[in-house]
Amino acid sequence: MATTQFQDLAEARLPARPLHLAIGMFDGVHLGHRAVIDAAIQSARRSGGLAGVLTFWPHPSVLVRPDSPVPLVNDPGIKARLLAEAGMDFIITQRFTPGFAAIEAADFLPFLQKNLPALSAIYVGENWRYGHGRGGDIHSLVEDARARGLAVVSSQRINLNGEPISSTRIRACLAEGRLDEANALLGYSYFAEGIVASGKALGRAIGFPTLNISWDPGLRPCFGVYAVQVTGPKSAGRYPGVANYGLRPTVEQSTEPKLEVHLFGPCPFAGGDKIQVDWLRFIRPEMKFSSVEELTARIAEDRAQAEAFFKTGTTAK
Numbered sequence: 001m002a003t004t005q006f007q008d009l010a011e012a013r014l015p016a017r018p019l020h021l022a023i024g025m026f027d028g029v030h031l032g033h034r035a036v037i038d039a040a041i042q043s044a045r046r047s048g049g050l051a052g053v054l055t056f057w058p059h060p061s062v063l064v065r066p067d068s069p070v071p072l073v074n075d076p077g078i079k080a081r082l083l084a085e086a087g088m089d090f091i092i093t094q095r096f097t098p099g100f101a102a103i104e105a106a107d108f109l110p111f112l113q114k115n116l117p118a119l120s121a122i123y124v125g126e127n128w129r130y131g132h133g134r135g136g137d138i139h140s141l142v143e144d145a146r147a148r149g150l151a152v153v154s155s156q157r158i159n160l161n162g163e164p165i166s167s168t169r170i171r172a173c174l175a176e177g178r179l180d181e182a183n184a185l186l187g188y189s190y191f192a193e194g195i196v197a198s199g200k201a202l203g204r205a206i207g208f209p210t211l212n213i214s215w216d217p218g219l220r221p222c223f224g225v226y227a228v229q230v231t232g233p234k235s236a237g238r239y240p241g242v243a244n245y246g247l248r249p250t251v252e253q254s255t256e257p258k259l260e261v262h263l264f265g266p267c268p269f270a271g272g273d274k275i276q277v278d279w280l281r282f283i284r285p286e287m288k289f290s291s292v293e294e295l296t297a298r299i300a301e302d303r304a305q306a307e308a309f310f311k312t313g314t315t316a317k
């Protein structure tokens with residue numbers, strides 16, 4: 001079944017089948033989120049109901065502290081795609097307006113039931129908070145739900161290496177170049193999706209042609225060099241390469257980071273193609289070199305390290 005998307009609870013028109021609703025921001029759709037999502041999907045499949053997600057846009061921090069909102073791992077389109085791939089039947093991206101934020105915890109379930117009369121069960125993590133000022137918690141939720149004939153399925157916090165998995169932890173890993181940990185927490189390889197644009201063609205001149213990708217993530221990962229794998233429209237293959245994400249201080253003065261990928265083999269992609277770049281291993285931080293020759297020599301080393309990673313799973317020389 002194709003996933004149906006709604007921009008607001010008030011617009012959700014769903015068949016009269018029991019609704020199993022997972023609720024949260026789900027930025028990154030990480031392994032902890034998957035526990036909540038999978039519980040909803042399994043119950044829906046067992047009971048002949050529908051599984052859906054109630055998520056929000058923008059992030060609540062945009063209202064609470066507009067000067068420093070939380071930078072997001074996923075834009076709403078990517079998040080919806082990940083949730084659809086997980087098996088969700090519907091996704092409601094509720095606008096997080098001042099009016100919505102003002103709903104008191106005690107009024108939250110009545111509000112949900114008014115918009116989703118077939119609501120049967122709610123799926124959240126045990127630490128989930130809701131309502132104005134995050135006034136409601138799992139205890140109030142269970143109590144209110146029982147009184148209203150709703151089930152609550154709460155997932156225990158999933159940990160990695162003894163620490164809870166969270167979007168916050170993943171953001172810190174990505175920003176600090178701890179890509180292996182970020183990927184382990186996500187349960188998939190962090191990726192960028194964008195359109196191939198034309199570069200300055202200096203890459204070709206120095207022997208390392210690159211695909212320049214238009215990509216402007218909310219959360220900017222650590223500027224640096226990564227072993228990557230590219231997929232795109234022209235062929236079913238996965239193309240290994242080495243990427244730089246950053247400001248390219250050796251060759252330009254810019255404040256807007258760019259993502260560029262040098263593929264090891266022939267490149268089947270051209271300007272205008274939409275490609276996905278999976279980030280597999282952090283190699284080094286971006287640096288300012290004193291000459292293009294020094295940069296070129298270093299890129300040759302980066303390429304060798306990335307090739308070694310694809311052959312042996314390690315980047316050690």
Ligand SMILES: Cc1cc2nc3c(=O)[nH]c(=O)nc-3n(C[C@H](O)[C@H](O)[C@H](O)COP(=O)(O)O)c2cc1C
Pocket residue numbers: 199200201202203204208209210212225242243244247248249250251260261262285286287288289295299302303
């Ligand atoms: C593997 C790799 C590593 C790179 N590392 C750096 C770096 O540390 N510092 C930097 O200023 N530019 C770095 N670059 C960016 C180069 O400056 C850039 O690829 C080159 O100028 C070509 O740009 P163009 O494709 O827009 O012509 C790197 C590029 C690649 C492919």
Ligand SMILES: Nc1ncnc2c1ncn2[C@@H]1O[C@H](COP(=O)(O)OP(=O)(O)OP(=O)(O)O)[C@@H](O)[C@H]1O
Pocket residue numbers: 023024025026027031032033035036123124125126127128155156157158159164165166167168169
């Ligand atoms: N590690 C986890 N284990 C189980 N459930 C989780 C875990 N992390 C989040 N959840 C649940 O998934 C839903 C979406 O969570 P939310 O996006 O608020 O999580 P988060 O990853 O903790 O984000 P942040 O770090 O930005 O606060 C919520 O119901 C939440 O309780």
